[in-house]
Amino acid sequence: MRSPRRYLLVVVLVLAAGNLWATFHRSGIPVGLTGRVERVEVRHEKHPGLDDVHLVTISGRETHLDADVASWVREGDEVCKRAWSVELTTPRGVRRLGVSRDFGRMAVAMPLMVVLALFLLGRGRGRRETG
Amino acid sequence: MRDDPTGTRFMGTLLRVLAAGIGGGLVFLALFGYRTDYAGHYLAGFGGTLGLLVFPLATLSLSLRWEPFGAAVVAILLGAVVEATVFKIAIFDPVDFFNQSLGAVLAAISVQGRPASLVASAGSGLLALVFLAVGAVLAFA
Numbered sequence: 001m002r003s004p005r006r007y008l009l010v011v012v013l014v015l016a017a018g019n020l021w022a023t024f025h026r027s028g029i030p031v032g033l034t035g036r037v038e039r040v041e042v043r044h045e046k047h048p049g050l051d052d053v054h055l056v057t058i059s060g061r062e063t064h065l066d067a068d069v070a071s072w073v074r075e076g077d078e079v080c081k082r083a084w085s086v087e088l089t090t091p092r093g094v095r096r097l098g099v100s101r102d103f104g105r106m107a108v109a110m111p112l113m114v115v116l117a118l119f120l121l122g123r124g125r126g127r128r129e130t131g
Numbered sequence: 132m133r134d135d136p137t138g139t140r141f142m143g144t145l146l147r148v149l150a151a152g153i154g155g156g157l158v159f160l161a162l163f164g165y166r167t168d169y170a171g172h173y174l175a176g177f178g179g180t181l182g183l184l185v186f187p188l189a190t191l192s193l194s195l196r197w198e199p200f201g202a203a204v205v206a207i208l209l210g211a212v213v214e215a216t217v218f219k220i221a222i223f224d225p226v227d228f229f230n231q232s233l234g235a236v237l238a239a240i241s242v243q244g245r246p247a248s249l250v251a252s253a254g255s256g257l258l259a260l261v262f263l264a265v266g267a268v269l270a271f272a
Binding site: 004005007008011012015016018019022023043044045046047050051052053055064102105108109112113116117120121123 | 147150151154155158159162163165166168196197199200203207220221222224225226229230232233236237239240241243244270271
């Protein structure tokens, strides 16, 4: 049977990748945003104004977006953006999408978490597996 | 269970727990000072999972092998349920879930392969309560 250390490391890698994907997804870059904006909703979390959740429904599809991206569209707008394009066409012009501060910092934090896991897994090996 | 007469092994275990808990928490606080809930979720997941590991640390006759991985899986699943129900305020936030799950796995890694010991178990239980309390404060402050 394989060592549990490998499985623990795999889980860390999956979770770190998940964090990067979730924060990148909120930029709207990987998703197509084409159709009529049916709803723009702000839901408050634990810290209103700081960790609000911005949900935009376009042609029946609800997407969680960064606050600035959500602020560019209004209910009733016809918008257009292909998946992986960084240009969002709105009735008020074309807006250029970018990644959020959360994603930028996650891109530093997640590798550091993987390094911490590798350090602890490496330091703990030797004695246990020979003992 | 070993009573660890030299005292060095349980100290090693507790130092690893402290390094993983404080080290991970500091990464989140340093980079996400404007969102302390990220560090809060990490520390809550860390403390909760460490709490689950107190029992195997106290009762096993050898070193921990698959128990930490099992505890991490249980904690991740419990965390998903809690995040989707009790703590679902606006939506099920995948970032909150990933952060608390990272805490769970780092807690498991910190005791992986460590020798079971009553002292390590008691110390880990105390640290689990501290990390849980700090995590709750940071998540809701």
